[in-house]
Amino acid sequence: METIQAQIVIASDLQARRISAAENMQREDLSAIETIEAIVEIVDAELIEDKEYASMGKNSADRVRVLLGKLKASRRGKERGYNPSRELIHTAHKFMRRVDQIFKNLPKPVEWLSFLNNDLPLLMDICKEVQDISIQHNLNRSQTRALAKLNAVSESEFQRIVNPQPSSQKIEPSSDNQPSANRALSDFSATEIEAIANKEIQKEALAEQGRSRVMPHLSSEVKILLL
Structure with missing residues (x-):
């Protein structure tokens, strides 16, 4: 009888969520939407224990969008030469380094600002x-x-x-x-x-x-x- 080695990991619900999210991200057959969902899940699982972050939305996608939006506003303010609000300065000081690290450590690294601008809208703004x-x-x-x-x-x-x-039916040429x-x-x-x-x-x-x-x-x- 063949023996298969297995690693038993005792993990909390949050740790199990993080492991599952990371493993899901490594699937090769993920669609674009599934990849975005997986990244959201990883980011949210890493930050959800922080009460300030947890209060930013009712679901993971909302929380990630709000946080990244605040980090973007803080960065934009500095680039344009004006001082961001105290709230934005606080958020950037508290979360910027952590968010940078999370996105750099993804199985397929991506820049968080690019994710906010180009990827997240597919999950938030496109109909189900x-x-x-x-x-x-x-x-x-x-x-x-x-x-x-x-x-x-x-x-x-x-x-x-x-x-x-169906290909068995006669297809009439489409107009235009x-x-x-x-x-x-x-x-x-x-x-x-x-x-x-x-x-x-x-x-x-x-x-x-x-x-x-x-x-x-x-x-x-x-x-x-x-x-």
């Missing part, structure tokens, strides 16, 4: 439906941003590429020379998804111009009828 689809199809950050934009401007085009028709939808979502580049969204925006702008031209004409006809 797009996040779930991003995870399901293992989309990268750029694809996820483009998909969120498409979802905001055209539900029909969003569904067209998210729910492709847009990419055929009988492809896996992950095969669409961010540029292609962005192009579809931009075309929908242009179509809506043209339609709005058309409506604007029609309205004055209708107003004139109404005036004539009233006379």
Whole structure:
């Protein structure tokens, strides 16, 4: 019978949370959204015992965003030559070094300011439906941003590429020379998804111009009828 070596670790709930978060971060199959969630979990687990940090939000993502936002404001103030508030100075003095160290020690290190500006918005500002689809199809950050934009401007085009028709069915070419939808979502580049969204925006702008031209004409006809 084969023997498998195992390491038994006695850990508190918080220690177990930290170990689990670090192990999850090292998975190779993480989607962009899952990677961001893992980083948030690591940061929150490292800082949650601090009462001041714990009071910054009701959930881990809110707390991380608030803290990083304060650190950003403090850094920006110094760079622009004005003195930050006492609260920001206190927060920066207390947390800046710890946050820098946490992000440097990640399995895949990232600069915390870049995480705040470029990554965290995908978790905080994009709807749950797009996040779930991003995870399901293992989309990268750029694809996820483009998909969120498409979802905001055209539900029909969003569904067209998210729910492709079975290959056994005859696929009619899409309008405006847009990419055929009988492809896996992950095969669409961010540029292609962005192009579809931009075309929908242009179509809506043209339609709005058309409506604007029609309205004055209708107003004139109404005036004539009233006379």
